[in-house]
Amino acid sequence: DQQVKQNSPSLSVQEGRISILNCDYTNSMFDYFLWYKKYPAEGPTFLISISSIKDKNEDGRFTVFLNKSAKHLSLHIVPSQPGDSAVYFCAASALNDYKLSFGAGTTVTVRA
Amino acid sequence: EPEVTQTPSHQVTQMGQEVILRCVPISNHLYFYWYRQILGQKVEFLVSFYNNEISEKSEIFDDQFSVERPDGSNFTLKIRSTKLEDSAMYFCASREGGYTEAFFGQGTRLTVV
Numbered sequence: 674d675q676q677v678k679q680n681s682p683s684l685s686v687q688e689g690r691i692s693i694l695n696c697d698y699t700n701s702m703f704d705y706f707l708w709y710k711k712y713p714a715e716g717p718t719f720l721i722s723i724s725s726i727k728d729k730n731e732d733g734r735f736t737v738f739l740n741k742s743a744k745h746l747s748l749h750i751v752p753s754q755p756g757d758s759a760v761y762f763c764a765a766s767a768l769n770d771y772k773l774s775f776g777a778g779t780t781v782t783v784r785a
Numbered sequence: 786e787p788e789v790t791q792t793p794s795h796q797v798t799q800m801g802q803e804v805i806l807r808c809v810p811i812s813n814h815l816y817f818y819w820y821r822q823i824l825g826q827k828v829e830f831l832v833s834f835y836n837n838e839i840s841e842k843s844e845i846f847d848d849q850f851s852v853e854r855p856d857g858s859n860f861t862l863k864i865r866s867t868k869l870e871d872s873a874m875y876f877c878a879s880r881e882g883g884y885t886e887a888f889f890g891q892g893t894r895l896t897v898v
Contacts, residue, residue, distance in 0.1 A: 705884050716789075716876050716889035717828065724884060762828060766883070771816060771833040771840040773878075773887055778827060 676700045677765050679776035687784050692750040694779050696763030699744065703765040707773065708737060708748045711760045720761075721748070753783045787811040791877050791890035798867055798897055806862045806893045808877030816880040817860045818887060819852065821845075821873040828876070834860065867897045 678697045686692045694708075704725035709717035723730040723737045723746070730737050736749045750757055763776040790809040798804050810817050819831040832842040832852055839852065851863045860879075864871055874894050878887040 707886055709889075711828075714874075714892070714894070716791075716878075716891045719886040719888065722886055768883055771835060772818065772830045774830065775820075775828045 676703075677763055677774045677776040679763055679779050681779050682777070683780045683782070685782045685784060686753045688755060689752045692748075692753045692757065692781055692783070694748040694750075694761050694763075694781070696746050696748075696776055697744055698746075698765050700765070700767065700774075701744070702767040702770070703774075704768055705766050706737070706739060706746050707764045707766075708735070709762040709764060709775075710757075711762060711778070717762060750781075753781075755783050755785060757781060758783045787888075789877055789879055789888050789890035791875075791893050793893060794891065795894045796896070798895070800869060800897050801866055803863065803865045804867055804895060806864075806875050806877075806895070808860045808862070808890055809858055810860055810877065810879030811881075811888055812858070814879035814881050814888075816840075816882070816887075817852075817854070818878040818880070819862045820876045820878060820889075822876065822892075823870075823873045831862070831875075864895075867895075869897050871895060872897045 707722040708720040711717045721732050721735045739746045760778045762778045764773040792807045817834040822828045832846045833840045874892040876892045877890045880887040
């Protein structure tokens with residue numbers, strides 16, 4: 674299932690700078706998108722979501738941008754903090770689709 | 786804050802044995818899921834469960850696997866005749882509705898030896 678793709682396996686960013694994570698999808702039926710954060714040996718934790726009727730959603734330091742025509746979304750974290758070091762997963766679903774489809778994840782490392 | 790609870794946190798089993806992984810989803814949620822993550826790989830969908838029946842399953846979810854919601858609160862994943870390649874973290878998740886986030890449990894680490 675390659676419907677959700679995160680092409681960057683890792684990202685290193687300095688503390689205080691912006692982290693930008695990218696995600697592409699192929700299924701044009703997807704209309705709800707989510708970002709999850711995962712620490713080792715823990716379950717994914719929901720961060721932020723966006724529906725296809727919007728192009729931006731912001732929650733504190735996290736902003737998700739959706740470009741439907743490009744089938745692309747991104748997560749901006751600003752400023753990045755050491756506690757943000759984790760694996761970030763992009764996920765998507767469609768109205769009549771019961772499951773969330775996940776990307777492969779991007780490992781973010783925030784350097785002090 | 787409500788949470789999804791999974792037991793056990795770690796299960797070691799001999800190849801060929803049956804295991805049951807247990808989950809207590811959030812009480813007012815209607816959609817239930819099992820995902821797994823083999824070490825270093827992506828989170829893979831196994832099965833979704835809605836209205837007391839399987840709504841969707843992946844190619845991974847073959848006859849070796851089954852799910853059940855026996856008493857309206859617990860949600861179990863049974864793996865029959867375990868194989869070495871079944872070793873993974875298994876995550877249970879639940880969701881209130883279609884345009885809501887899924888909440889994940891802490892996972893059960895299954896090790897087949």
